[in-house]
Amino acid sequence: MTELPMLHWDEADQPRSALWRSESGLPPPKRVMVVDDRLTADSAFRLASEGTALLWRGDFQNARQLLEALARRIERRPRKEPATLLDAFNQHRQAQSQRARTLAMVLLPLDAEYKIALRRAPDVHEACLEAYGAPQTESVVSLREVLGLVGAHEWRKKGVEIDVLGERIHPHYGVFSPVRGEYLKLVADAVLPARTLAFDIGTGTGVLAALLAKRGVARVVATDLDARALACARENLTRLGYGAQVEVLEADLFPAGRAPLVVCNPPWVPARPSSSLEQAIFDPESRMLRGFLNGLKDHLEPRGEGWLILSDFAEHLGLRSREQLLTLIETAGLKVLGRTDIKPHHPRAADKSDPLHAARAAEVTSLWRLAVR
Numbered sequence: 001m002t003e004l005p006m007l008h009w010d011e012a013d014q015p016r017s018a019l020w021r022s023e024s025g026l027p028p029p030k031r032v033m034v035v036d037d038r039l040t041a042d043s044a045f046r047l048a049s050e051g052t053a054l055l056w057r058g059d060f061q062n063a064r065q066l067l068e069a070l071a072r073r074i075e076r077r078p079r080k081e082p083a084t085l086l087d088a089f090n091q092h093r094q095a096q097s098q099r100a101r102t103l104a105m106v107l108l109p110l111d112a113e114y115k116i117a118l119r120r121a122p123d124v125h126e127a128c129l130e131a132y133g134a135p136q137t138e139s140v141v142s143l144r145e146v147l148g149l150v151g152a153h154e155w156r157k158k159g160v161e162i163d164v165l166g167e168r169i170h171p172h173y174g175v176f177s178p179v180r181g182e183y184l185k186l187v188a189d190a191v192l193p194a195r196t197l198a199f200d201i202g203t204g205t206g207v208l209a210a211l212l213a214k215r216g217v218a219r220v221v222a223t224d225l226d227a228r229a230l231a232c233a234r235e236n237l238t239r240l241g242y243g244a245q246v247e248v249l250e251a252d253l254f255p256a257g258r259a260p261l262v263v264c265n266p267p268w269v270p271a272r273p274s275s276s277l278e279q280a281i282f283d284p285e286s287r288m289l290r291g292f293l294n295g296l297k298d299h300l301e302p303r304g305e306g307w308l309i310l311s312d313f314a315e316h317l318g319l320r321s322r323e324q325l326l327t328l329i330e331t332a333g334l335k336v337l338g339r340t341d342i343k344p345h346h347p348r349a350a351d352k353s354d355p356l357h358a359a360r361a362a363e364v365t366s367l368w369r370l371a372v373r
Contacts, residue, residue, distance in 0.1 A: 007032065007140045009055060018109070019139035021132065023148075023174065024275035026104055029053035037062045041069035048105035055107045055140065060121035063143055067106050074099050085359050086318035089271075092355045097274050104142040112137050116146070127153035131173040149173065162207060164188040165214060167240055169207050172232035176280030178207045182342045183265060183309045186367040187211055190340060193305040194260035199223070201253055201264040201292055204280065206233030206246070208263055213242040217261070223251040226279075253291050260301045264292045265309040270319050286320065286328070293332040297372045305337065306370040311344075316359035329370065337369040 007020040009032035020028040031051060035044070036058035044054060044066055056063045079095065082088035108116055114128035114135050115121075127149040128135070152173040159168030160177055164184050171177040178184065187208060195216050200209040203222035212220050222237075224230050230250055237246045249255050254262075267283035283289060289310070296306040314320040329336060341364045343349075349360045 004139070009034065011055075019137060021110075021139050021141040021145070022104070023131070023145055023277060024100065024104070026101070026142075029105065029107075032107070039066070041066060041073070044106070045070050045073045045102075048102045051105075053105045053107050055109070056118065056143065057109075058118070060108075060116060060118045063106060063108070063118070064147075067103060067143055067147075070103055070106070071099070074102060082355070084318065085316060085356070088355050089317045089319070089359075093271070093274070100144075100274070103144045106143040107140050108143050108146055110139045110141060122150065124150060127173075130156065162211075165207070165211060165240075167210075169205050169210070169236055170232075170239070171205050172228050172235075174228045174277055175226070175232045176204050178205055180344060180346055180365075182344050183311075183365050183367075184208070184211060186309060186340055186342055186365065187263065187307070188215070190307065190367055190369070192217065192261065193303070194301075197221070197259045198261040198263060199255060199259045199299065201262065202266060202288065203233045203248065204229050204265075206236045206248065208265060209233065209246045209248075210237055210240050210242055212261075212263065213237075213245045218245070220246040221255045221259070222246055222248045223253065223255055224248075225250065225252055253288070254295050254299045258299050258301045258304070260304040261307065262296060262299055262304070263307040263309070264288075266292060268311040269314050269317075290328060293328050293334060293370075296370065297333045300372055304371070306334070308368040308370060309365070310368065311363055311365045313359055313363045316362050317356070329368075330373075333373050334370045335373045337371050339369065340367045341365070 004019045005028050006017050007028040008017045011034045032053045032055050034057055035054045047054060048070060082091050111117055112135055114125045116124060124146060130153060131149050156170050156172060159170040160179060162169050163181055169178055188211060195218060197219045198212050198217045200220055200222040203209050203224050206222060209220045209222035222233055230248055234248045237243050266288040267281050269282050270286040271282045272284045273279050273282040300306060315322055344363055344365055348354055351357060354360060
């Protein structure tokens with residue numbers, strides 16, 4: 001585990017310090033002001049916008065209301081009308097980043113047992129334990145992150161219903177939740193080239209490995225580099241009864257050997273993530289996509305198939321063209337055997353207030369069947 005940095009501030013004329021926690025990778029704020037319920041939303045917004053962190057010592061529920069008030073003020077900021085969808089994407093990402101930094105300025109203290117020593121504070125011990133591991137000592141974290149921990153904890157308990165599995169998948173904190181079912185239907189309906197062995201590259205929650213096992217693939221090797229994803233996949237696969245059928249390995253893309261079927265659902269957007277939690281969505285310079293394509297021919301059995309699951313959302317944004325994707329496939333020594341498409345049905349595709357609505361409405365998710373040329 002990486003050693004956490006320290007946050008320093010003055011309180012009651014005394015220097016104080018505590019571990020600084022930030023899953024988004026934000027550095028400890030340099031300016032910290034101790035505040036409570038007397039702070040107005042306008043003053044808080046001005047201070048947070050200027051980079052002053054607000055260490056909350058008042059009522060927890062009042063802190064939540066303050067955070068909501070800050071969010072409303074951020075939304076009222078004027079925005080320039082973008083000329084293209086790419087401009088809209090870049091502007092949207094910049095606005096998201098600025099919003100996240102401002103809202104992260106409301107801080108909460110956590111004691112050595114992950115307790116928030118504030119009035120009307122919820123019990124966040126289990127949520128923090130799942131995300132951070134065993135407690136060490138006092139720490140400080142943003143209220144926004146705490147609310148995210150609690151939400152993730154509830155998702156983990158409840159799980160996500162996967163129609164094609166007829167089961168629930170329980171995502172861990174920091175592991176991308178399989179809430180979009182259209183790509184799973186593509187895998188559920190595709191004709192298997194063989195049922196002996198399959199590799200699932202970048203398994204995440206283990207949902208695709210579970211689906212392949214359910215479809216009768218005798219052995220599945222699922223890989224990932226992220227420790228949270230590995231633990232999450234193992235837990236899900238064991239709970240679903242596929243623990244003996246699916247082997248979960250820590251690997252940078254491919255395991256050793258070859259298989260008649262290699263499946264990969266890489267991040268769909270070739271852009272830089274602003275936090276570790278966004279790495280399942282954003283793939284800088286298409287690194288994982290390129291790594292999968294370039295390594296596929298060395299891990300496919302003769303007449304084997306590589307299944308690439310990819311949305312064309314990036315194409316509509318102007319971040320990657322179809323010609324560039326086809327060139328990547330050809331350069332890797334691969335050919336396209338076929339492609340199956342499906343339209344997504346998530347709510348954002350119909351939300352006309354979304355700045356990226358035009359791209360979302362046109363989006364198509366595809367399963368590309370690839371083979372060695």
